[in-house]
Amino acid sequence: xxxxxxxxxxxxxxxxxxxxxxxxxxxxxxxxxxxxxxxxxxxxxxxxxxxxxxxxxxxxxxxxxxxxxxxxxxxxxxxxxxxxxxxxxxxxxxxxxxxxxxxxxxxxxxxxx
Numbered sequence: 001x002x003x004x005x006x007x008x009x010x011x012x013x014x015x016x017x018x019x020x021x022x023x024x025x026x027x028x029x030x031x032x033x034x035x036x037x038x039x040x041x042x043x044x045x046x047x048x049x050x051x052x053x054x055x056x057x058x059x060x061x062x063x064x065x066x067x068x069x070x071x072x073x074x075x076x077x078x079x080x081x082x083x084x085x086x087x088x089x090x091x092x093x094x095x096x097x098x099x100x101x102x103x104x105x106x107x108x109x110x111x112x113x
Contacts, residue, residue, distance in 0.1 A: 003041055005048075012052045013061075014095055015042070017088040020062065020080040027053060027076065053078055061087050 019025060019033055031049055034042040056062040061084030066074050080088070 008042070011095070012044070012049070013056060014088070014091040016049075016052055016056065016078075017061065017080060017084055017091065020078055021085060021088055024077045024079040026078070030078075056084065060084075 015034060016030060019030060025033065027046065027050060030053075031044050031046070034044060053062065053064075057064050057078070061081055062078045063081050064076055064078050067077050069075050
């Protein structure tokens with residue numbers, strides 16, 4: 001089942017920060033990790049992920065740096081910063097509050113008059 005892109009849009013920074021809190025990754029690695037971990041539910045294009053990475057970098061939540069791969073190719077890696085770690089904690093808390101509230105509404109049935 002494909003997830004509506006609008007529902008997912010606001011959660012991409014949370015997912016990216018979470019993965020980068022575990023290891024520095026380059027963009028394509030992030031795309032593949034999100035797809036693999038979600039069993040294919042999250043399929044991002046470079047066009048949807050890179051603007052998020054650039055925004056998080058600009059806002060001081062990530063630090064980008066270049067590193068040479070074994071193939072000799074230069075890749076741009078992303079590392080989470082202390083500010084990014086604080087943001088991750090905040091976004092996780094917001095996500096948990098949101099999901100609890102949504103689950104409560106979806107579980108409730110209004111009485112029928």
